[in-house]
Amino acid sequence: MAEINVTPMVDVMLVLLIIFMVTAPLLVTGVPVDLPDSKASALKADDTPVQVSIDKAGDVFVDEMRIEGGGLTAKLSAIRGARSDDTRVYVRADTSLDYGRVMGVVGEVSAAGFKRVALVSQPEKAGR
Template identity: 65%
Template sequence: MAMGPILGGGSRRRRSPMAEINVTPMVDVMLVLLIIFMVTAPLLVAGVPVDLPDSKAGALDQEQKPIQISIDPTGAIFVDDMAIPQGQLGGRLAQIASTSREDGGPRIFLRADRGLDYGRVMQVMGEINHAGLRKVALVSTQGETP
């Protein structure tokens, strides 16, 4: 606690406590928090601003994540990061289709290496279609074509 000024030269009075509050540290903290919020607030809002109409429809089921089917440069197939032997892809896809309650099956993201033969990718897409899975999306990266 800060002490007040000493009164007079010869008086033997005690120093009185200073009744002022030092707000400089609090102002510094508040300015830092203000800057942090000003920088992070625009990052929290992503996408194109759109004024959406009202609807009485229920929300879509967003809890079910899509099935990822990947084909690496060697032609090996992975379903959700689990390697599938060559002849067992059809059985695994049929199992996925049978456990789905949606019409057309769950959403499938097909990721294939750019160096693969087109026929290999079409063979996997044929297996997906044969299993009754109709919601297939081909995944690519965003960029310019060479």
Template identity: 55%
Template sequence: MADINVTPLVDVMLVLLIIFMVTAPLLTAGVPVNLPDSRAKALDQEKQPIELSIDDQGRLFIDKDEVSEADLPAKLDAIANKAAGQDQPPQIYLRADRGQNYGRVANVMGELSRAGLTRIALVTNAGEGGGANAR
């Protein structure tokens, strides 16, 4: 009798599934930023957001690309113009290092608002559970 034993195949597939489930959250890391803690719940997200990061040295990043202070308004205008045909502006995740002063973060938020990008979420570390969440 020639039967195929599928039990080892199922075992291997389950191990691979677990490996992918564990490593997938690690692949989303971008610019290293020391985020503040918060107890707020995470936002539900249907589209991939745009990440705007301010690191501990004050450098600006859009997703993983560094942007100078002078080029920021033009880059934000380009993002807003790209999304002009949509019913709402894209979601912006603002990640600022906890060492940055409030004025620096407020200036960046002002530039976002000026460009018409008003769906801004501040990213913080979860208080008890760990991991980064958008608020």
């Protein structure tokens, strides 16, 4: 027989495609944060925004890197020096945190020189 049967190869490739399609959305999230609900519409996505996350324990992360103590302003200033002036910063905070803690982090972002700061929420659920 001089022919090659490609049907098994196509079947395997389709299964791999389905596996990647299912697992790809799970790889996007970084720091687990329970975001508050909001009626606000989604913002237009920037190329590479900086994400500042505050988890339930109050720990601060910059793009999945934990920031110790008061080093947030210094880290953000270094990032601002390496990026353009119109870089957007997304602040993601857990629902259980108090308003003062979140505003303290937003203040540090502003002190680092970023002008475009956005608070991230998830769309409001229909039952609420």
